[in-house]
Amino acid sequence: MQKPQGESVNGVHxxxxxxxxxxxCKAAVVLGPGQPFVIEEIQVDPPQKMEVRVKILYTSICHTDLSYWKGESEAYRVYPRILGHEAAGIVESVGEGVVDMRKGDHVIPIFNGECGDCVYCKCDNSNLCERFRVHPLRSVMVNDGKCRFSTKDGKPIFHFLNTSTFTEYTVLHSACVVKIDSKAPLKKMILLSCGVSTGLGAAWNTAKVQAGSSVAIFGLGSVGLAAGEGARTRGASKIIGVDINPNKFIKGKAMGFTDFINPNDSKNPVHEIIQEMTGGGVDYSFECAGNLDVLREAFLSTHEGWGMTVLLGIHPTPRMLPIHPMELFDGRRIIGSVFGDFKGKTQLPHFAQQCMRGEVNLDEFITHELPFEKINEAVQLLAEGKSLRCVLHL
Structure with a gap:
């Protein structure tokens, strides 16, 4: 057993x-729903066949982490567990069979993996993977059904979303690790692990927003703002932000949103307000709140005949879609989007290059920075709606 000491230029000891x-090494372990993260020493096993061990340099908290931490779905309650899925770091070592990465490479983890060999990965119309698609219920490694984390006395600590990044070192299957340009700023690249890729990709890849079109975004967290950034970069002429937190409008305006609606400020349904603003409805709407009532408003806010609603919010309740089948005969469509329809290993390296060239504004998404030991403060900032992404430095 070895405790790393010292680092090279690239950050590898x-x-x-x-x-x-x-x-x-140190990790932030969650022991039960709503309980504070505990910083404790854990043991991290070497990578097995087709696995990669990564030294995490930066990580951040997403609303999915927050939802699990709160225990909003009983099905996900597996403890102790290491959460986290937005991060960037450096390869410490690779297991047998890994040929596309080596020690010292700069990488980001992805919760929605890409093996490259299954029928899903070979399909141009899907970014899912037969073995490594996002799987919230999975809590062990795919290869052998075991954990790579353990307590000092050898008890297992479970994995999360194929990634588990709230730790100084993590082990992932190589299908869930993306090598990026070593010149890319790792602190910003964490955003590509989930939030920005999910939202922006929904506008670029799922909806394929057209220049001059109108867009409504329901929920102005990181994913919603990223969808707006995707619409802006594609030339949308009207981008309407909908949120009950008016503080989000300040950030939205800085990122190119043209109009804002606070549902609490009007007795009329939001979709009626949007229809009046746009002469019948927007071309595209994005539901980023994880609320079925909001989803219905997003659906009805699009124009009859061609309107498209993209579902991005996580819905943990057993409630079904609030849409009558006959409403789809009005020409409106609804579709879900996972990870912005990006094929992670195939397409994210190019996306990272686009971000490096300034084609996408990443700076606005990072609102706070804290040392890793203050992860509980970062959780509260997100829970209270005071932050978009708080970068934790390991």
Missing amino acids: TETETSGKVIT
Whole structure:
């Protein structure tokens, strides 16, 4: 067992060689729903066949982490567990069979993996993967059904969303690790692990927003704002933000939104307000709140004949869609989008290049920075709607 000491230029330790050995490091472990994260020393096993062990340098908290932490769905209640799925870091070592990465490479984890060999990965119309698609119920490694994390006395600590990034070192299957340009700023690249890719990709890849079109975005968290950024970069002429937190409008205006609606400010349904603003409805709407009543408003806010609603919010309740089948005969469509329809390993390296060239504005998404040990403060900032992304430095 080895505890890393010292680092090279790339951030990988040099005073001791840890490849093939168990590493002792710090992690933020959640022990139960709503309980504070506990920073404790854990043991991280070496990567097995087709796995990669990564030294995490930056990570952040997404609303999916927040939802699990709150225990909103009983099905996800597996403890102790290491959450986190937005991060960036450096490869510490690779397991047998990994040929597309090596020690020292700059990488980001992805919760929606891409093996490249299954029928899903080979299909141009899907970004899912037969074995490594997003799977909230999975809490162990795919290869052998075991954990790579354990307590100091050898008890297992469970995984989360194929990634588990609230730790100094993590182990992932290579299908869930994307190598990026070593010149890319890792602190910003964490946004590509989930929030920005999900929202912006929904506008680019799922809806294929056209220049001059109108857009309504329901829920102005990171995903919603990213959808707006995607619409802006595609030349949308009207981008309407809908949220009950008026503080979100300040950020939205800075990011190119043209109009804002607070549902609490009017007795009329939001869809009626939008229809009046746009002469019948928007071309595209994005539901980013995880609320079925909001989803219905988003659906009805689009124009009859061609309107499209993209579902992005996570809906943990057993309630069904609030849409009558006959309403689809009015020409409106509704579609879900996972990870912005990006094929992670195939397309994210190019997306990272676009971000490096300034084609996408990433700076506005990072609102706070804290040391890793203050992760509970970062959770509260997100829960209270005070932050978009708080970067945690490990």
